[in-house]
Amino acid sequence: DVKAMIDDAVSGFGGLDVLVNNAGFSHRITPLWELAEEEYERVFATNVRGVYLGCKYAVPVMKERGGGVIVNTASIGAVMPRPGVTAYNATKGAVMTLTRGLAVEVAPFHIRVNAVNPVAAETGFMKTATGLDKLPEELRKQLVTTIPLGRLTEPRDVAAAVLFLASDEAEFLTGVCLPVDGGRSI
Structure with a gap:
């Protein structure tokens, strides 16, 4: 329960300065018209509703505290979609719009x-999308050729971007959807 998570953070740490909404789920790679409605609903519930609920319960706490930072995880797929994950890409587009809209509301x-x-990474997410334990080398190479820096995203890349956006060094940034994509979106 998201409200309980926020309440636990406030009671355990005395407040809430930063919220990172990082839950994400994808359906198996499949054309949209073949995607089961239940899978569509699950992807939207996790990726959009989860972010909404995190923001809904964090904002009042941050308002009372005099400020804070929220960092949401969207995807470069929202900007440059790949085939087979249309519903997932749509959820991440919704997260980008939610991010920008809320930034204006709470500034x-x-x-x-x-x-x-982020761009594609070899994580549990990719295992869910492909249904495979390891990305086939041919698919990996195909993905990497679209990324100018020549590799997939690693969790540390995303963590560094989140840390920056949550830091005082980024105090004048709001409504930003920062590509962590090795140049794919150029």
Whole structure:
């Protein structure tokens, strides 16, 4: 329960300065017209509703505290979609719009809202999307050839971007959807 998570953070740490909404789920790679409605609903519930609920319960706490930072995880797929994951890409587009809209709404309360847009990474997410334990080398090479820096995103890349957006060094950034994509979106 998201509200309980926020309440636990406040009671355990005395407040909430930063919220990172990082839940994400994808359906198996399949054309949209073949995607089961239940899978579509699950992807939207996790990727969009989860972010909404995190923001809904964090903002009042941050307002009372005098400010804060929210960083949402979207995806470069929202900007440059690949085939077979249309519903997933749509959810991440919704997260980008939610990020920008909320940034405008909460700026007067000194709350910043940004997002990171990672490119593909070899994580459990990719296992879910492909249904495979390891990415086939041919598919891996195909993905990497679209990334100018020549590799997939690693969790540390995303973590570094989130840390920056949550830091005081980014105090004048809000509504930013930062590509963490090795140049794919150029």
